[in-house]
Amino acid sequence: MQLDPNIFFLVFLPPLLFLDGWRIPKERLLRDRWTVLELALGLVVFTVLGLGYFVHWMIPSMPLAVAFALAAILSPTDPVAVSAIAKRMPIPGRLLHILEGESLLNDASGLVCMRFAVAAALTGTFSLTAALGTFLWLALGGLFIGWAVTWITVAAKNWVFRHFGEEPGAQILISLLIPFGAYLVAEEFRCSGILAAVAAGVSMGYAEQSGQALAVTRVRRNAVWDTVAFAANGIIFVLLGEQLPQIVTGAVRVVRDTGHRDVAWLGVYVVAITAALALLRFLWVWASLRFTLSRASRRGGTPNIPSWRLIMAASLAGVRGAITLAGVLTLPLLMPNGDPFPARELAVFLAAGVIIVSLVSASVGLPRLLKNLEIPPEPSQQAEEDRARAAAAKAAIEAVELALREAAGTKINDLYPEAGARIVELYRQRINGLSKTGDDGVHQRKLEAIERRLRLSALRAERNEIYRLSRAHRVSEETSRKLVSEIDLLETRFSTP
Secondary structure, eight states: OOOOHHHHHHHHHHHHHHHHHHHSOHHHHHHTHHHHHIIIIIHHHHHHHHHHHHHHHHOTTSOHHHHHHHHHHHSOOOHHHHHHHHTTSOOOHHHHHHHHHHHHHHHHHHHHHHHHHHHHHHHSOOOHHHHHHHHHHHHHHHHHHHHHHHHHHHHHHHHHHHHHOOOHHHHHHHHHHHHHHHHHHHHHTTSOHHHHHHHHHHHHHHHGGGOOSOHHHHHHHHHHHHHHHHHHHHHHHHHHHHHHHHHHHHHHHHHHHTTOOOTTHHHHHHHHHHHHHHHHHHHHHHHHHHHHHHHHHHTTOOOOOOOHHHHHHHHHTOOOOHHHHHHHTTSOSBOTTSOBOTTHHHHHHHHHHHHHHHHHHHHHHHHHHHTTOOOOOOOOOHHHHHHHHHHHHHHHHHHHHHHHHHGGGSTTTTTHHHHHHHHHHHHHHHHHHHTOOHHHHHHHHHHHHHHHHHHHHHHHHHHHHHHHHHHTTSSOHHHHHHHHHHHHHHHHHHHOO
């Protein structure tokens, strides 16, 4: 299968970057914005320069511009891979959020750097002044277009739904089209479609805070987007596997052109590049940390100095994933004169090898680095969560009381007080439980956990019984589907602590 790089870029990258920008915690990103920017921008440039020259020195047959393109596409880290690893080991929460914020922004900066490197490889010329001006136009234009496309689309959508009613399917379809629209509009104006997709996702996160969408829309949309993200990441790796025989053949040919007859040199190249990436990242993280501590000291603060093992963990956790694969597969197939793009198969093979080795290294090395590690204390969010829940419960009680007053003149007004009292009592129990502290608070949370487990057991028993009745043809399929859907929503609610 011959993959058109432009089509591949359009189909897979906008939704993945859009979803990352949509779901990343914005307040935590802003809290550590300088650290994130140092990693997402400074480290990318540092990696492109250092790794590019290293790869060209190690593989002279790979042109310098292609080596820079490979280094640029290897510089972004993958938030999905980091989050998957974090589920199995105690990565500090703040470090995890910094890594996720970095991966969101360095996707864009790395892919933009790759674009410059590929252009230099195709044309044979490079101007630093022109590159800086182009970068500003690409970055600022892409960010603005992504923001504008999202807000215009959301405003138009909300107006239509206010006047004609909301359809969940239409909401989901619009959310799926926004990243592609932002990407295509930005590319039409010669701006960065990558940054436009990221900015569109971040803007979507802020726009959704208005809470205008229906609850059923949010539930269905989250399910659809989870499926899209899973499928897009999976298809990228499937396409890599489909292309792998041809890629290996081309990589072996390039290795033999360098004077090596043994194909084992391919493995040597992969390990050497992975080690160089880890070393460059360690050096930058260490220098960035010293700069941050120095800045905090000048302001009169007393920052906690993290252990060297934590710095090593931050370096090792920078794993590569689907974005790197997507980017490297978009390298052009041909030069302007019709010749094959130099060392393309080798670049794709090296990128795939680095992804695998970095994932394995992080999975094996991080548990050992983080074992019995003293983690700097982080502020607890439990009190903030309790305050929010109590405030929401008070607002709910006020809403129920208002509904009772409005229903005072209805024919069934004698039933409203009883139903309202039952609902209000549930919210008052929640407020009383959240107001407890110390041993009482611990006891209350243990009680809630036990209650949650019992509710889940009861709901699962309900669902199994409904399925049994359906199999015995004692209830219709339509009724069974409706009841199971209701139980699934309740189970989802109680499964989230």
